Amino acid sequence: MFSTSSLTGSKPEQYAQLTAQARALVHGERDRIANAANLAALVYHALPHLNWVGFYFHDGRELVVGPFQGLPACVRIPLDKGVCGAAASQRVTQRIEDVDAFPGHIACDAASRSELVVPLVQGDALVGVFDLDSPLLARFDADDQAGLEAIAAVFVEALG
Template sequence: MNYSLIARQCEGLLDPENHYLSNLANFSAMLWNEFQDINWLGFYLYDSQRDQLILGPFQGNVACTNIAPGKGVCGGAYSQQQILRIADVDQFPGHIACDAASRSEIVVPIYHADKVVAVLDIDSPLLSRFTQEDQQGLQDLVNILEKSLVKFDF
């Protein structure tokens, strides 16, 4: 996958003047069209009043709507404030199976004002689908996305 080309597309697509939900929706649609061998791609947004990650814009099958911090891969990435790249989700303690077809997963935290406000979650029906190159490329894309979120208070 050509992450540098996708980064240029992101820079043109994501406008800080747009509502953050619009930017998240377009980001998920763009990545969905670029990735192969995935079955879900989207966001979980942290809701401090509920102390939950809440389903945000996504592409794919229906999904879990609430995830507690520290639970599953998404909640783990949120709580640990780090990317989690899981080769086999069946081996991940506490994995939340929103789609039984998912076999591997990568989750990237999204920051706003120095705190994690959301996570980007991508699932694949293939084992070991995500590479170190994907991890770095997605981090670079999320860095661009974060710049489009600066005007909004989460």
């Protein structure tokens, strides 16, 4: 039903197609775990050069790992630590070309070299973050950021 190998066109066009697939996946489903699991799998298998894609949810104090694709991950991340904590506390997408140069980076997987983290905010409430890691330096560009922010928005909209 969902074929990620059929993405065509420019990178923005491919992200538009992927966002449409994401909308179809979450249509009529409000459970955040189910939607996070499906969206993590969709993105992980659709985009090249990723070694981790997943969600961290805010429990009121810190970020707690949710559904993901990739190697086992850090379970809890304080809001004042790492790229995920920065995205969550600042509520601004973090696109990091070299995670080793990011102050306070948390190395859950030593193979990760670049990272993109989109905050998930519903109204005024922090829901969590959508986190992508790559073994390549500077893997993520502005098109990736815009496309992944759109997919994160699909997730938040599905929460109702």
